[in-house]
Amino acid sequence: MRAVAALVAGRDREDVAAVFGVSLKAVDIWWAKWQAGGWEALVMRPRGKPVGVHQVLGEAEQAAVRQAVLDHRPCDVGLSGQLWTRRLIGALIAKLYRLRLTEPGVGKYLKRWGLSFQRPDKRAVEQDPEAVRRWHQETWPRIRAKAKKDGGEILFVDQVGIRSDQVTGRTWGEKGKTPVVRRTGNRFSVNAMSAISTKGRMHFMVFAESFTAEVMCRFLDRLAGHFDRKVHLVVDGHSAHRSRKVRDWLAAHPYDIELHFLPPYSPELNPDELVNADLKHSLPKQHRARDQAELAAETRRFFRRRQCQPHIVRGYFGGPHVRY
Numbered sequence: 415m416r417a418v419a420a421l422v423a424g425r426d427r428e429d430v431a432a433v434f435g436v437s438l439k440a441v442d443i444w445w446a447k448w449q450a451g452g453w454e455a456l457v458m459r460p461r462g463k464p465v466g467v468h469q470v471l472g473e474a475e476q477a478a479v480r481q482a483v484l485d486h487r488p489c490d491v492g493l494s495g496q497l498w499t500r501r502l503i504g505a506l507i508a509k510l511y512r513l514r515l516t517e518p519g520v521g522k523y524l525k526r527w528g529l530s531f532q533r534p535d536k537r538a539v540e541q542d543p544e545a546v547r548r549w550h551q552e553t554w555p556r557i558r559a560k561a562k563k564d565g566g567e568i569l570f571v572d573q574v575g576i577r578s579d580q581v582t583g584r585t586w587g588e589k590g591k592t593p594v595v596r597r598t599g600n601r602f603s604v605n606a607m608s609a610i611s612t613k614g615r616m617h618f619m620v621f622a623e624s625f626t627a628e629v630m631c632r633f634l635d636r637l638a639g640h641f642d643r644k645v646h647l648v649v650d651g652h653s654a655h656r657s658r659k660v661r662d663w664l665a666a667h668p669y670d671i672e673l674h675f676l677p678p679y680s681p682e683l684n685p686d687e688l689v690n691a692d693l694k695h696s697l698p699k700q701h702r703a704r705d706q707a708e709l710a711a712e713t714r715r716f717f718r719r720r721q722c723q724p725h726i727v728r729g730y731f732g733g734p735h736v737r738y
Contacts, residue, residue, distance in 0.1 A: 567611055
């Protein structure tokens with residue numbers, strides 16, 4: 415437009431071409447467009463085919479394939495595997511509509527449909543969707559209302575085991591040569607329990623023995639000593655949580671702690687699972703323990719560090735299934 419404006423102002427073709435670094439032919443084309451259609455004719459138009467023109471799949475066919483990918487696994491529709499790939503989606507299209515697309519072609523459709531390649535969450539096949547629905551719509555609101563009435567606090571609890579031979583994460587190394595992490599050949603482990611609240615509070619206990627009813631009662635004793643009000647604990651269905659010893663302890667401390675159970679096979683509903691993942695991801699990066707005492711000390715340091723970081727503890731409740 416500026417080049418044409420210069421011509422309109424009286425500059426000659428050669429000067430305009432030299433100033434704007436273009437050929438005389440380009441100047442002549444711009445001038446001819448301006449004379450034919452005015453300034454509107456000089457506006458740049460999108461090039462190439464409009465989006466959706468000459469697509470092999472129609473709109474209805476695209477919607478059907480997209481919904482099949484979202485609602486089913488490949489093995490559900492007569493293909494192999496649990497997870498969708500571009501090759502398998504291409505195979506589904508060929509099976510449904512007898513059209514063969516290249517993998518890049520399938521990828522263009524996936525992008526157009528707003529789908530991306532992601533690591534899926536895992537769900538137990540035994541999980542009861544109706545129980546999960548009741549938890550969200552009935553059980554959790556009831557727990558929250560009860561804790562508010564009692565002036566108490568809600569904590570989510572879980573236990574975790576940490577092994578000495580666990581290696582997580584990635585590191586840099588020579589291309590084509592897998593890096594080696596040196597560690598002790600002796601295998602040992604420790605266990606831990608933690609409890610977190612939406613307010614950013616965290617309580618924990620590290621122990622060497624297996625998780626049993628006795629350990630659970632010991633954790634309840636410690637937890638009750640930290641509060642001057644009733645605590646509502648949300649736990650999973652571990653046998654220790656439902657044991658007679660724990661029931662007897664709760665009966666003897668009715669104003670201290672009350673247990674509430676998550677739906678079976680639903681670890682994604684417990685934000686304390688994210689604490690466990692954080693612990694297992696962080697420990698190997700800090701130091702490699704040489705014996706059980708060192709591993710226990712590292713585990714305690716992790717929990718104490720998180721106790722001083724309530725914003726991180728609150729962040730465990732940021733997932734789509736644990737926004738309590």
